Amino acid sequence: MAAPIPPPPWINFKALWQILVFGLVAGAGLPALFAIGLRTLSLSGGARARTAAAGGGDSDSIVGGSVVGMVIGGLCFAIVLAAVVWAIVIIYKSGHPAPAPK
Numbered sequence: 001m002a003a004p005i006p007p008p009p010w011i012n013f014k015a016l017w018q019i020l021v022f023g024l025v026a027g028a029g030l031p032a033l034f035a036i037g038l039r040t041l042s043l044s045g046g047a048r049a050r051t052a053a054a055g056g057g058d059s060d061s062i063v064g065g066s067v068v069g070m071v072i073g074g075l076c077f078a079i080v081l082a083a084v085v086w087a088i089v090i091i092y093k094s095g096h097p098a099p100a101p102k
Contacts, residue, residue, distance in 0.1 A: 026087075030080050037076030043069035 007013070043066045 026083070030083055033076050034080050037073040037080070040066075040069040040076065041073040
């Protein structure tokens with residue numbers, strides 16, 4: 001058998017792995033976290049919320065009906081918002097190179 005061919009030196013597997021993980025987290029993780037937040041907001045708050053919703057929607061209950069669902073949803077939305085703000089800050093800090101003096 002012939003000796004295995006080593007990978008080309010121009011492939012940086014560490015950087016490739018980091019790009020893959022970041023793409024999965026930002027590309028699928030944040031939308032999934034947002035969907036989880038929406039789902040927790042829609043959790044039923046018990047019999048009172050169900051009867052109020054069946055009665056035409058005229059009730060004193062808060063949207064979502066479940067305080068725990070609202071807290072978890074708010075936490076999910078805060079994480080997504082923090083990730084978006086962090087990305088904007090990183091883009092802003094990278095900026096453009098300073099113009100060359102004339």
